[in-house]
Amino acid sequence: MDNLTHSLVGLALGELVERALPAEPDPGRGRTRRRALLVTGLLASNFPDLDLVLTPLLAPPLGYLMHHRGHTHTLLYGLPQVALLLALVWLLWPGVRRLAQESRTARRGLLAAGVLGVLLHLGFDGLNVYGIHPFHPFDPRWVYGDLVFIIEPVFWAAFGVGMAMVAARGRRWPVLALLGAAFLAFAWLGFLQWGSLVLLAGVAAAVMLAARRGGAAALLAGVLACVAFVGVQAAGAHRAREQVRAALAEREPGGRVLDLPLSAFPSNPLCWAFAAVTEDAAAGSYTLRVGVLSLAPALNPVARCPLRFGGQPGAREAALAWKREETGSLAALRALRRTNCHFDAWTRFARAPSLADGSATDLRFGAPDQPNFSTLPYAQLASQPCPSPVPEWGRPRADLLGLEK
Secondary structure (H helix, E strand, C coil): CCHHHHHHHHHHHHHHHHHHCCCCCCHHHHHHHHHHHHHHHHHHCCHHHHHHHHHHHCCCCHHHHHHCCCHHHCCCCHHHHHHHHHHHHHHHCHHHHHHHHHCHHHHHHHHHHHHHHHHHHHHHHCCCCCCECCCCCCCCCCECCCCCCCCCHHHHHHHHHHHHHHCCHHHHHHHHHHHHHHHHHHHHCCCCCHHHHHHHHHHHHHHHHHHHHCHHHHHHHHHHHHHHHHHHHHHHHHHHHHHHHHHHHHHCCCCEEEECCEEEECCEEEEEEEEEEEEECCCCEEEEEEEEEECCCCCCCHHHCCHHHCCCCCCCCCCEEEEEEEEEEHHHHHHHHHHCHHHHHHCCCCCCEEEECCEEEECCCCCCCCCCCCCECHHHHCCCCCCCCCCCCCCCCCCCCCCCC
């Protein structure tokens, strides 16, 4: 997820932990504890993304692909991150150090905010098509949620409005106005359907109504709104996969469906972009297809899905539109992995590997003629030294590469 979402989640976490704890007997210490919990929640919820400092270890794009959402996004390395964060707070914040020495409740709150902040970061990152590998080194496989877009305004509405409602009145309305202006701007620029504003307004209204019962109620309403939204997305993802599988059965009878990466449209449970990976073992080939679908074409056909995220303007009444199809040789793909160590490293990330003109691109993030952060010019790199160190992440397409155990 984006770091604004992580930050709002961390702040809401710190506020909820503060409200769940018994009050400190001294008001001054109570104010210090609240500030400390907010800061700890905020930092813990962003801490795993410090792995960006590791990206220079490998040349682009492998540095980013191999090290972002890497070791700091695993459960094993979550505990050292919490320990480091709490140690920094202890060393650099004398007031919190004195408070922690005197208050067992404050110590427990800080530990809870640190641990939950890191776990929530992993949980939110695991919701989208990019994925994480949380169980490495015990299990190196990637885990993909395929449920929400990587930048999801619903989370901004839920936690941003919730935090605004617990702030002082003088700070509340500027935050609410800024959020509202941002959502309108995104719709104007084509990132959101105008109908998505109804969903965002509903989430904001629910949180504001709950605020009449207190700040904790507002924050809990935001949590419930997010849980409900993820639940709706999970149901939508299930239906989307069923539709794609049915369409593939007609398009490629007998083909083996290996994977169906899904990418939700922002704040839009009806529109879904997808990539389909199929294999024809008898022909020694594999096929990649990209498309977009609507779960309610009568209400919201594919043509109305935002173009900036893959909408197809010509498919006016369609429930599903194919955008790209390419077929490759299994033997050539496997030989390339054996002979090109740069491509071999890249296969530890790629879920929908597209090869064209000496470059490899993961179709989850764009077409080969539109290079993106996943694009690897493997032909140009063939004569260069092999990349090192390369983490031992599981290969998403071990099936195509003939490496399945």
